[in-house]
Amino acid sequence: xxxxxxxxxxxxxxxxxxxxxxxxxxxxxxxxxxxxxxxxxxxxxxxxxxxxxxxxxxxxxxxxxxxxxxxxxxxxxxxxxxxxx
Numbered sequence: 742x743x744x745x746x747x748x749x750x751x752x753x754x755x756x757x758x759x760x761x762x763x764x765x766x767x768x769x770x771x772x773x774x775x776x777x778x779x780x781x782x783x784x785x786x787x788x789x790x791x792x793x794x795x796x797x798x799x800x801x802x803x804x805x806x807x808x809x810x811x812x813x814x815x816x817x818x819x820x821x822x823x824x825x826x
Contacts, residue, residue: 746763746766748763776792776793776794776795777789777792777793778793779793779794779819782818782819787820787822789819790819790820790821793819794821799821802821803821803822803823803824804824806821806822806823806824807823807824810823811823
């Protein structure tokens with residue numbers, strides 16, 4: 742079973758309070774999580790990508806990146822970086 746959590750509000754004055762609450766909630770449920778929904782990643786960088794894919798799948802994606810995009814031209818969003826070397 743998978744769950745995705747989302748929230749929304751209209752008053753920018755509430756930003757700090759609501760973001761803090763969302764982060765507390767995320768920390769609370771993190772021990773029970775088994776990954777992330779890749780399309781929900783924001784600016785987490787390579788740490789987020791590592792959480793989104795199991796090790797064997799990330800290795801396969803990296804191998805594909807090495808073949809099809811070794812110069813990392815397509816590097817926006819949830820980037821799987823090519824191998825070094």
